[in-house]
Amino acid sequence: MTDNLKQKLGFGILRLSTWLILFILFIILYDIISKGIGVISWEFLTTAPRSGMTEGGIWPAVIGTVLVTMITALFAVPIGVFAAIYLNEYASQGKLTRTIRMAIRNLAGVPSIVYGLFGLALFVKNLGLGTSVLSAGLTLGLLTLPVTITASEEALKSVPNSYRHGSLALGVSKWHTIRHNVLPNAIPGILTGAILGLSRAAGETAPILFTGAAFFLPRIPDSLGSQFMALPYHLYILSTQHHSIGVVRPIAYGTAFVLIVLVLILNLVAIFIRYRFRKNLSK
Amino acid sequence: MLQNSKEKIVIKDLNFFYNDFQALKNIDLKVPAEKITALIGPSGCGKSTFLRTLNRMNDLIDCTKVKGEVLIDGHNIYQKGLDVVELRKQIGMVFQDPNPFPKSIYDNVAYGPKAHGIKNKEVLDQIVEDSLKAAALWDEVKDRLDKSAMDISGGQQQRLCIARALAVNPDILLMDEPTSALDPIATAKIEELIKDLKEDYTIVIVTHSMQQAARVSDYTAFFLLGEVIEHGPTEKIFERPADERTEDYITGRFG
Numbered sequence: 001m002t003d004n005l006k007q008k009l010g011f012g013i014l015r016l017s018t019w020l021i022l023f024i025l026f027i028i029l030y031d032i033i034s035k036g037i038g039v040i041s042w043e044f045l046t047t048a049p050r051s052g053m054t055e056g057g058i059w060p061a062v063i064g065t066v067l068v069t070m071i072t073a074l075f076a077v078p079i080g081v082f083a084a085i086y087l088n089e090y091a092s093q094g095k096l097t098r099t100i101r102m103a104i105r106n107l108a109g110v111p112s113i114v115y116g117l118f119g120l121a122l123f124v125k126n127l128g129l130g131t132s133v134l135s136a137g138l139t140l141g142l143l144t145l146p147v148t149i150t151a152s153e154e155a156l157k158s159v160p161n162s163y164r165h166g167s168l169a170l171g172v173s174k175w176h177t178i179r180h181n182v183l184p185n186a187i188p189g190i191l192t193g194a195i196l197g198l199s200r201a202a203g204e205t206a207p208i209l210f211t212g213a214a215f216f217l218p219r220i221p222d223s224l225g226s227q228f229m230a231l232p233y234h235l236y237i238l239s240t241q242h243h244s245i246g247v248v249r250p251i252a253y254g255t256a257f258v259l260i261v262l263v264l265i266l267n268l269v270a271i272f273i274r275y276r277f278r279k280n281l282s283k
Numbered sequence: 284m285l286q287n288s289k290e291k292i293v294i295k296d297l298n299f300f301y302n303d304f305q306a307l308k309n310i311d312l313k314v315p316a317e318k319i320t321a322l323i324g325p326s327g328c329g330k331s332t333f334l335r336t337l338n339r340m341n342d343l344i345d346c347t348k349v350k351g352e353v354l355i356d357g358h359n360i361y362q363k364g365l366d367v368v369e370l371r372k373q374i375g376m377v378f379q380d381p382n383p384f385p386k387s388i389y390d391n392v393a394y395g396p397k398a399h400g401i402k403n404k405e406v407l408d409q410i411v412e413d414s415l416k417a418a419a420l421w422d423e424v425k426d427r428l429d430k431s432a433m434d435i436s437g438g439q440q441q442r443l444c445i446a447r448a449l450a451v452n453p454d455i456l457l458m459d460e461p462t463s464a465l466d467p468i469a470t471a472k473i474e475e476l477i478k479d480l481k482e483d484y485t486i487v488i489v490t491h492s493m494q495q496a497a498r499v500s501d502y503t504a505f506f507l508l509g510e511v512i513e514h515g516p517t518e519k520i521f522e523r524p525a526d527e528r529t530e531d532y533i534t535g536r537f538g
Contacts, residue, residue, distance in 0.1 A: 093345060162382035166444070169340060170395040170451050171372030180398070181384055 036257030071137020080148030151193020324506030375448030438469025
């Protein structure tokens with residue numbers, strides 16, 4: 001086989017893989033959108049489910065998911081960023097730090113149901129927070145922490161050392177250097193990573209199953225201590241647990257559609273932030 | 284040898300280690316005030332490492348060890364409890380590759396003074412103007428101070444880095460091959476600038492261009508394998524070197 005042929009074959013396989021993924025993604029999106037768009041209406045988005053979830057909308061589930069994701073963000077983003085700053089900027093790069101880093105990477109691979117059970121034991125039972133928005137948000141926070149820490153560390157690593165050394169050589173303290181000359185350049189990467197982590201958390205079912213999500217609760221939660229409906233769990237119920245699955249199928253697709261749009265909006269925000277910061281930097 | 288000038292930095296029996304590797308061996312050197320001292324020698328001879336021991340930038344590297352003394356104005360900068368941040372305010376540093384921060388030209392120069400607590404806009408404006416003038420960059424950038432420092436030429440960036448260092452009002456300037464990334468015209472400008480700056484600053488410059496050392500410096504120290512082989516007035520080192528190895532190096536027989 002000639003080199004040229006080998007190259008063509010190689011590129012062909014690469015191209016095919018890309019197209020295959022896009023094709024599958026397209027099929028999924030087409031399926032959900034075509035079957036779900038029919039039920040989308042102002043009423044669907046802004047009213048609670050009625051008549052055993054066969055009619056009405058998904059308003060409480062939308063609000064529940066948004067609230068829980070906000071708790072997740074408030075908990076996981078600051079802690080994750082601070083931990084990443086410590087690991088990358090302050091901790092001496094010895095065995096201990098390497099072990100901690102490896103442990104964090106491994107945490108990202110723990111099945112989400114395990115986080116769910118852990119959240120049940122820690123937040124719901126031991127800390128007495130009960131099944132609530134707070135417990136579920138904190139559990140999802142634990143789930144996203146490894147992603148946030150890793151993304152933040154990568155973002156900090158991508159800031160050239162010359163920015164640090166240039167600042168330190170001016171007799172500027174390490175803290176000031178990090179705060180004013182390193183972090184601003186890492187923020188696009190940090191926020192992108194954090195938002196991608198959050199968008200994954202927003203779609204998780206297992207971690208909220210035991211920690212706060214309600215089967216049916218046709219009102220929005222009145223406090224962080226209440227149970228709540230969430231889009232992914234609602235979708236799960238409509239697809240597998242409902243007594244008349246055939247009847248609620250369009251609603252299930254509509255719910256999936258709204259969930260995907262929410263996640264898409266989060267990702268668009270991440271892209272927008274990255275774009276804005278890049279523009280500011282090159283100004 | 285240095286009878287006529289005050290000594291700004293005195294290095295006494297300085298040794299430096301990366302893990303087990305000894306990068307500097309028993310360095311004894313006196314750096315006169317308000318003169319230019321050039322450090323020359325082949326790659327890996329320890330001249331840059333030595334430069335970074337003078338403002339303790341080597342502290343940033345893990346697994347390094349220093350033995351000996353570096354006295355600046357008579358005070359050992361390696362004594363216990365010394366505030367490294369305060370020390371570095373006194374000693375400016377210019378790096379091999381121009382490293383402007385991704386900020387505006389103005390903010391690059393104002394960065395140090397701001398970090399040190401100067402908030403008054405007029406005072407900052409004055410510092411920025413004075414520093415850019417001292418670095419011979421003012422006329423080229425005065426109309427675009429709010430433009431990004433990343434968009435000016437390499438030579439301008441290096442002069443900006445010099446201005447940034449001058450803005451915190453140091454009395455020593457350390458330069459680590461400041462022109463090695465620049466073209467001949469930009470290099471000539473920086474060399475002119477360095478000669479002007481010695482009026483007010485004690486300058487130590489690492490260079491691997493012997494012509495540069497001959498052109499700009501008053502004193503030259505020749506480093507080889509972590510040792511100072513010879514040190515003296517630049518003229519003498521280049522015209523009548525005492526050590527055979529120095530002669531071999533400056534006549535281009537190795538290096």
